[in-house]
Amino acid sequence: MESPVYIQIHNSIKRDIEAGKWAIGDRIPSERELAISFGVSRMTLRQAIQTLVDEGILERRVGAGTYVANQKVQEKMSGVTSFTDIMLAQGKTPSSKTISYHVASPSLSEKEKLNLPDGAQVLRMERIRFADDVPISFEVATVPEALVQDFSKAEVTSSLYRTLEEKANLVLGGAQQTVTAQVSSERIADFLQIKRGDPILRLRQVSFLQSGEPFEYVRTQYVGTRFEFYLER
Known part of the structure; x- marks a missing residue:
């Protein structure tokens, strides 16, 4: 089963980041530019970006755009609780x-x-x-x-x-x-x-x-x- 388009875009951007196209702290192109590049609607592109934000791979900065996320200090919490x-x-x-x-x-x-x-x-x-x-x-x-x-x-x-x-x-x-x-x-x-x-x-x-x-x-x-x-x- 083929993945939804937004997942395919997620994968492409993630690969680009891992390949070094954008480094930590770099600003990625605007949603409009990326939507044109991938040939999709702004809504589909925004959904792909949001999945990467939710995973901590990208971060949005109000009024400044979307950036490759900086590594953050992590605190260990214990256990699996429903x-x-x-x-x-x-x-x-x-x-x-x-x-x-x-x-x-x-x-x-x-x-x-x-x-x-x-x-x-x-x-x-x-x-x-x-x-x-x-x-x-x-x-x-x-x-x-x-x-x-x-x-x-x-x-x-x-x-x-x-x-x-x-x-x-x-x-x-x-x-x-x-x-x-x-x-x-x-x-x-x-x-x-x-x-x-x-x-x-x-x-x-x-x-x-x-x-x-x-x-x-x-x-x-x-x-x-x-x-x-x-x-x-």
Whole structure:
């Protein structure tokens, strides 16, 4: 299955960065220039750029354009804990609304993060996560399609971690997590019922089974005033 056009553009820009066409801190061409170069609409090009921003590969600077992101100091957080379990532990009722759910070819980033072989497919889903019916986060989660092909959409979207533990008898391990701050885009603001430009906490996480095999690559944007992270040392 051929990847969506925006994923193909994502892959092309990522390859160019890795090949040294643009170095860390360099400004990339404008969306208009890139849209013309790739022969696509501004909307499609913007979606490709946003995926790279969400992955921390690019960063937007208000009034200045889009740049290859600088490397940031990373703080290690421990454990793999599901959103469902976090909310239940705080006495809140978790729920989610699925925005998209489809099997597709992985992007280069997804293939690398999940250590996928050539030809492997992924399930990519977008969800809004709620606590007591209040939107907390917007999540894009990617998992190997082979890992969840025997489960229903409801089983996967309600709580992926519980489904893997209870129905696939898999033991979850640790995670690699990166948290950065940003402001919300118009699309994310609409989903989370906030204003465009409001503060967002962005989490990028690769989750592993106890065996060390990566099983999930997730990019989540949390409403800054409704969620906080804490570290245990």
